[in-house]
Amino acid sequence: MQLTLEQWIHGLLSEFRRQRVKLVLMFTATALVMLAIGIYVPKRYESSTTILIGEKNIIEPLMEGRAVQTDVRSYGRNAREILRSRRVLKDILKIGEWDVDRMSPIQVEALMEEVFERTRVQSVGANLLKISYADSNAERAFKVAHRYAELFIRESTETKRNESREAFEFIQNQVKQYHEKLLEAEKRLKEFRSSSADARPGSQADVDNRISQLRQQNSETRLRLSEELEREKSLVGQLSGEAVFSAQLGKEEQIRDRIAELQNQRDNLLLNYYETHPDVVSLTHQIMELEDSLQHEIEQRESMSGNVDKEKVVQRSPLYQELRRQLAATRTQIATLRTRLRLTDQSLSEELDRSARVANSEAQLAELTRDYEVNRNIYQDLLRRRENARVSMELDMKGQSIAFSIREPASMPLKPKGLGLLHFAVAGIMLGVALPMGYLVFLMQVNPKVRLPATIRQDLGLRVLASIPPLYTPSRRVFNRVVTLILVMIIVAVFLTYGYVGYLRYMQKLAVPPLDIS
Secondary structure (H helix, E strand, O other): OOOOHHHHHHHHHHHHHOHHHHHHHHHHHHHHHHHHHHHOOOEEEEEEEEHHHHOOOOOHHOOOOOOEEEEEEHHHHHHHHHOOHHHHHHHHHOOOOOHHOOOOOOHHHHHHHHHHHOOOEOOOOOOOEEEEOOOOOOOHHHHHHHHHHHHHHHHHHHHHHHHHHHHHHHHHHHHHHHHHHHHHHHHHHHHHHHOOOOOOHHHHHHHHHHHHHHHHHHHHHHHHHHHHHHHHHHHHHHHOOOHHHHHHHHHHHHHHHHHHHHHHHHHHHOOOOOOOOHHHHHHHHHHHHHHHHHHHHHHHHHHHHHOOOHHHHHHOHHHHHHHHHHHHHHHHHHHHHHHHHHHHHHHHHHHHHHHHHHHHHHHHHHHHHHHHHHHHHHHHHHHHHHHHHHHHHHHHOOOOOOOEEEEEOOOOOOEOOOOHHHHHHHHHHHHHHHHHHHHHHHHHHOOOOOOOOOHHHHHHOOOOOOOOEEEEEEEHHHHHHHHHHHHHHHHHHHHHHHHHHHHHHHHHHHOOOOOOOO
């Protein structure tokens, strides 16, 4: 059934009169419970401090590239781990004045875990770190937050110093090790160079040049030897008897050709001059002399072709003697060239063997040199790093590597954070009213009881002639009035209680022992 607003209000009032005791008790219980929660809930006081990390100083630009500056972000990331260390938490327990002497080891561990859970570390800027601590005791929250800042700066500085010192010691040990390796590599290199004559710079180039020269000399010698052998063969042929006679015939032919040439010249002169002309007479005498020479050559040849010993005649010939001299010289040259060729081949073979030895020696020398160079480069780099580490360690020891400063110191919290008594009081009143009203609405929706005459008319379609209100006896009416008065007094008492608690809190006379994590 759809009810109007007036009907809803009338129905709620009717139901409120019937359920007034239950509703007032519900309101009272809700309001007082919320007020008690607001009174006894542990107060949460929070104190925080802000630390500035890595502020630039005059040392940083001067030592750039020589000293290692710690990354500021690393402290922000490691701040929680630094503050979580047992040494820091034990110091915090002493500052917080917890009675750890009466606690068992398990209770101490639980207490340290609880304290750290109340600690919050935040990076609030590029170089800013905020450390906060919350506690039910305002003075303890202040002391712990202040001590956290001091311990963080101390631990961070000490950690940085230890890291710098350990880094320097590590590099120092590496320098010693690589110095020994470098001396050993240098010793092996010197021993190899002294024991191997081929292990010298440029040996391979010298051997290659020598091999090239020997191959070129070998080729030239072989070519000259071939030429001399051909020359020997020609001279041997010329020294034979047929060659001598062939040479003799060739000489006769030359004389005849000369005679014919002179006769032609004389005939040409006779065309213009007499036989008594000096030129003609000169040519005639020349022709006669050539004819005598020709006759002499013919007789000599014929005498050689007769019973006379040809070998003796040939040996007495000047041409023969010249040919034999040339042949002897040629054969001597051939023997010389063959000896040179043999020696050149032997030298070439030795140089090829030496080239193989030089290549092997150079490979070993390159390996030893490479080891020496690698060790030397690493050693020199470690020397530079050791000096940089030394400078960094000195700066860290003097507190100049990275700066820590408290940007905002911890302060005593005056007001607790979170929900206070006022919030719980207002929530108690509102919830105390909302719960009974919600209960009435729920009851009207669920309970099918007829409460209004309009319900009979609309749902059943019947006419309602009259409605009879509840009739009470005099004693019942007195009882109802007493109950109503008591309920009103209860509601007034609730508001008076709220007012009294507020007055005590305002006057700071409300002494409620805070819940302590110890």
